[in-house]
Amino acid sequence: MQKQAISTKPIRSLEDALEQCQILGMRVSRQRRFILELLWQANEHLSAREIYDRLNQQGKDIGHTSVYQNLEALSSQGIIECIEHCDGRLYGNISDSHSHVNCIDTNQILDVHVTLPEEFIRQVEQQTGVRITEYTINFYGYRNSQEQSSPDINGQ
Secondary structure, X not given: OOOOOOOOOOOOOHHHHHHHHHHOOOOOOHHHHHHHHHHHHHOOOEOHHHHHHHHHHOOOOOOHHHHHHHHHHHHHOOOOEEEEEOOXXXXXXXXXXXXXXXXXXXXXXXXXXXXXXXXXXXHHHHHHOOXXXXXXXXXXXXXXXXXXXXXXXXXX
């Protein structure tokens, strides 16, 4: 659902996100700044409702509609990440290419930068006839592994 905007450098900090808003001609309203600051402070993926609740708990006056509209604007411009999750959309602060670890028992999504071997990428290209320019990987597992008795990745 995310449309990536053309950007010359990855957005890896709050300052980068604010700068990209200005480059794109997006007004950096008080509410938009609140949302961006929260996402960089939280450093996790949050639902719109969690963002709304946390901002209001911090005493920052912002309405539901404003949260949803700003999240849509920021994600559609590639300034923040929007992930379609089984529970709805989640928003995160990293917009450059990365992968995710989905923690099944805690329902968290963790960002991770993974580099696949060039040989593997070429193999995928040969099998599909598609030139790979970007990729993401979704890993799934349990944070509390001793609670789970399922086989490991090799079936052991």
